[in-house]
Amino acid sequence: MNGLWEKRTGRLAKPLRLLAVFWLLLIAWSCCSFAEEPRWLPLDQETTAVLLEKVAAAKLIPHEVKSGDMTLTITRLNGFRMDWDQEQFRLDCDFTVDYQKSFFRIHQPGQVILSGAGLMVPDEQKLGFRLLRINELRLEKVPGMVSDAARQLADKSLAGKEFWYGEPPAAAAEVLGKDNFGRLLQVAINRILPVSGTGDGTTFTLNRLDDLVLGVEPGQFEARFDMNGTYRKLMRFSFQGQAAIETHAWVDPDAMAGLIRIDEVTDLRMDHALGLVSGIVKGMINRRLKGKEVRVTWH
Missing domain, CATH: 3.15.10.40 (Uncharacterised protein PF07273 family, DUF1439)
Structure with a gap:
């Protein structure tokens, strides 16, 4: 009796294993299919702002600037807000500053708020942005001279700089506005x-x-x-x-x-x-x- 049972269960084991493998492959294929599915959103002002935010995150996180004994690194994008009436956006970012002078060394996090404008070159299908100014830079628990030096470094290295998704365009750019993104x-x-x-x-x-x-x-x-x-x-x-x-x-x-x-x-x-x-x-x-x-x- 035991031999008959073992024989029957042996016959069932292989089809069950094949069925299990089939379901695992099906689940894996489904997961890959869903993962590769494009996230299509209707194009309007809101989704155009999302595109700009993606460009900003890709080009600025992380982004490092140096001058002398100081290094400032933007590490995180916390917020992006677009003002289509002004044709400008605001970035709220975390950064770290590293400063070393002889035996004096500082590694301190801070926050910086930047203003910028979206850019485009339609003939080349290029999207980018220009940083306009440093609105605010907060750096606590450091001497005032270090905080001032960090602000000057950010102003000098970031204000007026252009960033492009991919290669920079050959033609002149125009400001991306609420009436021309089409x-x-x-x-x-x-x-x-x-x-x-x-x-x-x-x-x-x-x-x-x-x-x-x-x-x-x-x-x-x-x-x-x-x-x-x-x-x-x-x-x-x-x-x-x-x-x-x-x-x-x-x-x-x-x-x-x-x-x-x-x-x-x-x-x-x-x-x-x-x-x-x-x-x-x-x-x-x-x-x-x-x-x-x-x-x-x-x-």
């Missing part, structure tokens, strides 16, 4: 243009993205494209005008990446075109572009 998307979309289509006696070309207007919903934009074309069926004529197309944009701050999805034509204004032709062109643009995605990175 230009990063505008440049990315223009890179897939011109887009043309032909059908039912009609040919059209979207030449360039003329404007990108922030919509009501987070991440929603209205893209206005310059266009022209010809109609050769009942009669023959050329036309030009603008196509307004709804788009949505998301960002993944952890990857410093963006995703733009082109949805559908919301308005079509053409010179010298019949209503029938407008309907044909609208349908052609939707078939050509609807659902198209453009991905960008700010490295």
